Structure formats: C-alpha cells, structure tokens
Amino acid sequence: MVRENQRYKNAYKGNQATSDDYSETGYDRGHLNPNSFQCGEGRIATFALTNAAPMDACFNRNQWGKWEKTLRTFLRDTLTSDGGSATAYIVTGTVPDPNLRIPQSEISEDPERVTVPSHIWTAVCYKHHSDNRKFFSFGYMGENKPEGSINLMSVSDLNTQIKNLYGQNSEISIFVGDCFHDNNKLDWVKVKFQKLINQQIKEKQGDQIMSSDMQSTYVGLKRAADANVVSEKKFKVSQMIIKLAFDSISTYYNAVKDLMIFAGSACLITNMKPLVRSGIGKRDVSGVSDAVECLLVPEKQTAADGSPCSRFFDSVYNCQCTIDGEIKSCCSTPCLYQENLNSYRCYSGQTQIECSPRYSLITYTGEKCLDDHPCATYGYDYYWCKKISGGWDYCSPPLWRSKAKNGKNCRSDHACAKYGSGSMWCYTDNEGSYADCCTSDDCYSAVDGKTCRSDHNCGYHGEDYLWCYTDYQDNWDYCCKSCW
Known part of the structure; x- marks a missing residue:
C-alpha cells in the first residue's frame, strides 16, 4: 500500500478513488475488510482506498462499527470454544445507488467520481473442520444513511435482498448451498446480536445519545435536506462542530x-x-x-x-x-x-x-x-x-490506567509523568496528595517507567509496601498493584 501524494495522484486517479473524493462530502472511507479483523501487514493493507466505500459518517461510526465489533467478538469466542478447529469465511459488499455520487458538484471541480452505496452487507459462513453440526451461516444488511438500521437474516434471504436491490432476474449465491443454512442456528446467532437489535428499536423510539436540543437540531437539518424545496441540492451542511x-x-x-x-x-x-x-x-x-x-x-x-x-x-x-x-x-x-x-x-x-x-x-x-x-x-x-x-x-499524558505506588489510582487529569521533576509522580485525590507512580496498573509495571522481572510480579512479598525485582541481579523498586 502506498499513501497517495500529489506527485503520483493523477497516475491512479483514473482507476480508483482518492482522498480528495471524500473531503467535505459527509461520507467516511468505510472499510469493507475491517482493520480490526487483521494484524501486521494485513492490517496496513486495509487502509487502502480500494478497500473503502463511501459510508455515511453517522452510519459508519455508529451502527456499522458496532456490528463489526460484535461480529469479531462473536466469531473469536466461537472459534476459541471450538479449539480453533474451524474457519470463518466473511464476505462484505455494497449495493450501488445509481443516483448518488461523490464529490458533490457544489464542492469539487472534478465531481461525481465515486458511486455511493445505498446498502452495505456482510455474509458469514462458519465451517467446523470435523463436525457438520457446528456449521452455521448468517448475514446482515444496513441502509447507508444516518439513521439506517441493520437487519440480521439468513444467507438465502440476503441473496434474495441483493438480487431485488440490483433488479436482476438471475439468482445470486454468496456461498455454495448457503453454507448449511439452518433456521435453528440463525435463532442462536440472533441471541448474540440481540443487544444491537434492541438498541436499534430504542433509537427508533427516540432514545438516542444526543441531548434533546441536539436531537431537535439534527431532525430539523435532516428534514430540510430531504425537503422538496432543496431537491436541486442547493442546500448542504458545510461545517459541523461536534x-x-x-x-x-x-x-x-x-x-x-x-x-x-x-x-x-x-x-x-x-x-x-x-x-x-x-x-x-x-x-x-x-x-x-x-x-x-x-x-x-x-x-x-x-x-x-x-x-x-x-x-x-x-x-x-x-x-x-x-x-x-x-x-x-x-x-x-x-x-x-x-x-x-x-x-x-x-x-x-x-x-x-x-x-x-x-x-x-x-x-x-x-x-x-x-x-x-x-x-x-x-x-x-x-x-x-x-x-x-x-x-x-x-500535559497529562494519555495514560488513563496509571497508578501510584500506594495502590491508589492517579487522578484523571494528572496521569503518571515527571512534569519537570526527577521522577514520575501523580496526584491521587483533590486534596493535593501525591506519590511516585507507574504508567499502568498491570502486574509488571514499576515506578519511573521500570518493569518488574517476568518471574516476580508486583506484590507485598512480606513487606508493608508494593515492590518487585526489576532484574536478575536482585535490584528492586516500588510498584503499584498487588498481584501476588
């Protein structure tokens, strides 16, 4: 993957989107192959624009992001319970909207280069290596708009929905045989996603994270943008401070x-x-x-x-x-x-x-x-x-889990750091109490950024203070969490 730059942009602009196509459009560069599902070089590759589709910012950051996170946790836990003796196959795709492209003509001299999807979908096939009873499959699809909801369904139903949205007569088959489609297994999968399903119901009823004033403003802007009087796209939100x-x-x-x-x-x-x-x-x-x-x-x-x-x-x-x-x-x-x-x-x-x-x-x-x-x-x-x-x-460093050597947590606005002194310290209350500290509350963090020896984690070890050995020459120092 090569990050785009002005020098080479025109060389590949004719074949793919560029970051300029997304700028100020209200759409995110939505990952199809999620970053969180990969590691190492594979994770780096997910940031390529060829792995992105224009997703409504609210939909991508809220609904779709939560379903991706739940899917990852669900599959990871299931694979662990099966001892790793299975493979999960994941396919993600889009349904293009023939009437919507970015960047909009009002904001770009080179407009309407990238098609915006009307829907985003994911299909999953879980194949156990030796036990066919543990096979299952499912899919979900969401509408690519701010309040777009996501619906869980069988792979066969997902095939039908995609076919209908494309308006074609030929059948669509994401997996051969729909990967052992079983309604009983789909009900089991629904339980794993029930929290998200329930949350969507609450949001439709108006139970949203926005304050009532913000919600009123949002609804007003949406109605204005959707109204017939601006059907020629003469109205847009040019900037929003969140x-x-x-x-x-x-x-x-x-x-x-x-x-x-x-x-x-x-x-x-x-x-x-x-x-x-x-x-x-x-x-x-x-x-x-x-x-x-x-x-x-x-x-x-x-x-x-x-x-x-x-x-x-x-x-x-x-x-x-x-x-x-x-x-x-x-x-x-x-x-x-x-x-x-x-x-x-x-x-x-x-x-x-x-x-x-x-x-x-x-x-x-x-x-x-x-x-x-x-x-x-x-x-x-x-x-x-x-x-x-x-x-x-x-500045207080972004180390919200930092802890003092007396076992107390550092104050939220005063994480463990030197602040110009010779050793790391932090305030532990609003009364001015302070102490030497560790940058994390794990079992191997010692004061001043040191690390406990791998075979001697932090504890009292017969003393009335927390300490640990920091090397194999029996040098020791204070630490911050009792783990022994």
Missing part, C-alpha cells in the same frame, strides 16, 4: 480508539473534571456526567511525534514526513495504545514504531493549548503544548 461528553476518562479512551480506527477522527479534550477511578473497569465517580468533554476533529497528517508535516511520503516500506527540512517517521496506521507494551504504537510502512496521539487541548494545570498545537511529544520524552496565553506547559 462536541462529545463522557462519564469517565476510561469511556473516553475506549470511544476514541474506535473513532480513530473506523472514522480517522481524533477527539481533543477541552475540559476534564479531576476525578479518581474507583476501580478497574468502573466509572470514575458513579452518576457523574460530562466528566470529559472533547472536540471531534479529522486526523491530520503528522509525524509520529505529533509534529505537523509540510510534506510526506508513504510506501509499503516506511512513512516519512518533512518538517522544516527535517525528515521524521510518520504513521501509516492509527496511533493506538498497546497494553502489552504500555505505550502508543503505529506502523510506519511495515515497521512498528512509537508514536504520540493527538488527544488534548489542555495542559496538566488546566490552561488552554493553541488549537493548532494540541498535546503531543513533539520529539521530547514528555507530553506538552503551546498555550494560548503564551509559552508552553506539560
């Missing part, structure tokens, strides 16, 4: 990961309440709303350390970014947190490298960053930003 609110920092990070993978968007924190997690997997404080607020923005081409690129080149071997004459590595894939490494990583071509995500517009003291200089490392070993008031300051 602010999201979360009940905890953990909820924020989980949502942002999906936004980066599925939509290529970042959500920069604009406000954060100084809360403390009450436990693993729990909310920061029960019943607290709007604990984290962020501004949704498209990801920009930056170096791996967050510095903005003036030019970039991406090939199957590496990604390079030019900044004031200096060449730095850049990311070919989203910059995501890797729990096994306790750091953020991305692929630059085929090489995995450390990276700095764009994640916040506030410093660790609560001051505002410049809009074009959000928190990142920018070539240093700490997170910082330039302030609106002038100068610069440290």
Whole structure:
C-alpha cells in the first residue's frame, strides 16, 4: 500500500478513488475488510482506498462499527470454544445507488467520481473442520444513511435482498448451498446480536445519545435536506462542530480508539473534571456526567511525534514526513495504545514504531493549548503544548490506567509523568496528595517507567509496601498493584 501524494495522484486517479473524493462530502472511507479483523501487514493493507466505500459518517461510526465489533467478538469466542478447529469465511459488499455520487458538484471541480452505496452487507459462513453440526451461516444488511438500521437474516434471504436491490432476474449465491443454512442456528446467532437489535428499536423510539436540543437540531437539518424545496441540492451542511461528553476518562479512551480506527477522527479534550477511578473497569465517580468533554476533529497528517508535516511520503516500506527540512517517521496506521507494551504504537510502512496521539487541548494545570498545537511529544520524552496565553506547559499524558505506588489510582487529569521533576509522580485525590507512580496498573509495571522481572510480579512479598525485582541481579523498586 502506498499513501497517495500529489506527485503520483493523477497516475491512479483514473482507476480508483482518492482522498480528495471524500473531503467535505459527509461520507467516511468505510472499510469493507475491517482493520480490526487483521494484524501486521494485513492490517496496513486495509487502509487502502480500494478497500473503502463511501459510508455515511453517522452510519459508519455508529451502527456499522458496532456490528463489526460484535461480529469479531462473536466469531473469536466461537472459534476459541471450538479449539480453533474451524474457519470463518466473511464476505462484505455494497449495493450501488445509481443516483448518488461523490464529490458533490457544489464542492469539487472534478465531481461525481465515486458511486455511493445505498446498502452495505456482510455474509458469514462458519465451517467446523470435523463436525457438520457446528456449521452455521448468517448475514446482515444496513441502509447507508444516518439513521439506517441493520437487519440480521439468513444467507438465502440476503441473496434474495441483493438480487431485488440490483433488479436482476438471475439468482445470486454468496456461498455454495448457503453454507448449511439452518433456521435453528440463525435463532442462536440472533441471541448474540440481540443487544444491537434492541438498541436499534430504542433509537427508533427516540432514545438516542444526543441531548434533546441536539436531537431537535439534527431532525430539523435532516428534514430540510430531504425537503422538496432543496431537491436541486442547493442546500448542504458545510461545517459541523461536534462536541462529545463522557462519564469517565476510561469511556473516553475506549470511544476514541474506535473513532480513530473506523472514522480517522481524533477527539481533543477541552475540559476534564479531576476525578479518581474507583476501580478497574468502573466509572470514575458513579452518576457523574460530562466528566470529559472533547472536540471531534479529522486526523491530520503528522509525524509520529505529533509534529505537523509540510510534506510526506508513504510506501509499503516506511512513512516519512518533512518538517522544516527535517525528515521524521510518520504513521501509516492509527496511533493506538498497546497494553502489552504500555505505550502508543503505529506502523510506519511495515515497521512498528512509537508514536504520540493527538488527544488534548489542555495542559496538566488546566490552561488552554493553541488549537493548532494540541498535546503531543513533539520529539521530547514528555507530553506538552503551546498555550494560548503564551509559552508552553506539560500535559497529562494519555495514560488513563496509571497508578501510584500506594495502590491508589492517579487522578484523571494528572496521569503518571515527571512534569519537570526527577521522577514520575501523580496526584491521587483533590486534596493535593501525591506519590511516585507507574504508567499502568498491570502486574509488571514499576515506578519511573521500570518493569518488574517476568518471574516476580508486583506484590507485598512480606513487606508493608508494593515492590518487585526489576532484574536478575536482585535490584528492586516500588510498584503499584498487588498481584501476588
């Protein structure tokens, strides 16, 4: 996969879409082969535009993204329960809308190059290697529009729906024999997707994540866009500012990961309440709303350390970014947190490298960053930003699972970092209490970014404090979670 650039764009523009075709259209570059279903080089390849179809932004990020995630979990769990003695075959396709293409003529000098699908569908055939009783198949299809719902069905019904939508007489067969179609198995599959099915019913009844004011605005805009008075496409939404609110920092990070993978968007924190997690997997404080607020923005081409690129080149071997004459590595894939490494990583071509995500517009003291200089490392070993008031300051790093050596969680707006001192520390409450800390709450993280020895995880080990050996010369240090 080669990232497009102005130098070679015209060479392949006649045969495929380019990123310009999607710009400001309201459509995402929707993955057909999902990024989350692949790893290594296969994951990199999923970001090619030949693996994308124009998906309505709301449909792709909400409904379709959730069904993809549920499908992955369901198949992974089923394969695990069968001891890996099965193969899952997945086919995803689209039904083109003959009357809708992007980019729209109002926004492009080279319009209507890419056909927008009216529907997106996926078919699954699960084939056990030795037990035919464990075969099953199913499919689902969704309408590619903001409120488009997704319907689960048998593969034979999916074949019929595709045939009817294409308006053709010949039969369609995605899998031979519909892959052992069995209605009893379909009922079993429906149970696995019941939560999503129920959620769609609630949303149709108006139980949506938007506030009542936002919902009214959305409905009004949709009615205006669909009305006959604008049938000649004289009306469009040219810009929309979206602010999201979360009940905890953990909820924020989980949502942002999906936004980066599925939509290529970042959500920069604009406000954060100084809360403390009450436990693993729990909310920061029960019943607290709007604990984290962020501004949704498209990801920009930056170096791996967050510095903005003036030019970039991406090939199957590496990604390079030019900044004031200096060449730095850049990311070919989203910059995501890797729990096994306790750091953020991305692929630059085929090489995995450390990276700095764009994640916040506030410093660790609560001051505002410049809009074009959000928190990142920018070539240093700490997170910082330039302030609106002038100068610069440290940012709380995007390490929401950091923990103090006394076993307490770090405050949500003050994750474990040095903040200009000689060792890593964090506040653990709103009263000014602080302690040395670990960047993660796993069993092998020690203070100051050190790692416990693989055969000696963190614990009290007969002492009244948490500690572990950090090498095989019996050197030790404090750690932050009792696992022994």
